[in-house]
Amino acid sequence: VVEITPYLWAAGLDGNTAADGTGSEIDTDYKFFSLDNLDFALGTAVEARKGRWAMLGDAMYVEFSDAFERSPGSEVEVSGGVFDAVGSMTASNGRPLDLLFGVRYVALKATVDVAPIPRATARESWLDPIVGIRYAHAFNERWSVALRGDSGGFSISSRSSELTTNVSAMFGWRIGDKLTLRGG
Numbered sequence: 001v002v003e004i005t006p007y008l009w010a011a012g013l014d015g016n017t018a019a020d021g022t023g024s025e026i027d028t029d030y031k032f033f034s035l036d037n038l039d040f041a042l043g044t045a046v047e048a049r050k051g052r053w054a055m056l057g058d059a060m061y062v063e064f065s066d067a068f069e070r071s072p073g074s075e076v077e078v079s080g081g082v083f084d085a086v087g088s089m090t091a092s093n094g095r096p097l098d099l100l101f102g103v104r105y106v107a108l109k110a111t112v113d114v115a116p117i118p119r120a121t122a123r124e125s126w127l128d129p130i131v132g133i134r135y136a137h138a139f140n141e142r143w144s145v146a147l148r149g150d151s152g153g154f155s156i157s158s159r160s161s162e163l164t165t166n167v168s169a170m171f172g173w174r175i176g177d178k179l180t181l182r183g184g
Helices: none
Strands: 002-007 036-049 053-067 075-090 097-113 120-136 143-153 166-178 179-184
Touching: 002 097, 036 120, 053 097, 097 143
Parallel strands: none
Antiparallel strands: 002 036, 036 053, 053 075, 075 097, 097 120, 120 143, 143 166, 166 179
16 A cells, blocks of 8 residues: 655744854744745655555655845745655554654755845754654544654764654545545
8 A cells, every 4th residue: 555645734943044154133933824934845745555564755845035124135045854764563463553663864954145245055964763653543434543753863973863753643534535635
């Protein structure tokens, strides 16, 4: 069984932006639902399952930008992506609990263009190991829920996160034999 799920991610970013020592004096408190600073967002998840085993891939990319008034013609751009490659094993036959294990790759890019200072760009990327669980339950033939939680990073290297967490709840409504609408 193979599932492909394109999605929009409710992306947000909070902090001050800087690149090569050049920073913005604005608070880059970007919110997906305001859409004021969102330039682009796209995500796709793929799952292939055979028996108790499954492979999951999840890729998400988002871009934000903001002009600020301190200096006309100045702009801050932040973009980045997250890619998960995860293996899954059903805990025991007949039970809807999966054990998850894999890696999450994160790549971010910040560009600060403060007139009249030249444009500065910085990039960061890292790879985190992740472990977690997923629980799936079908209420009936039409309605279902999938709960997922994972943790990663664990400071295993200077290029990994100290600790990451990811929690999701996805509700499904089966529209037809090959189409399910999900939200969460």
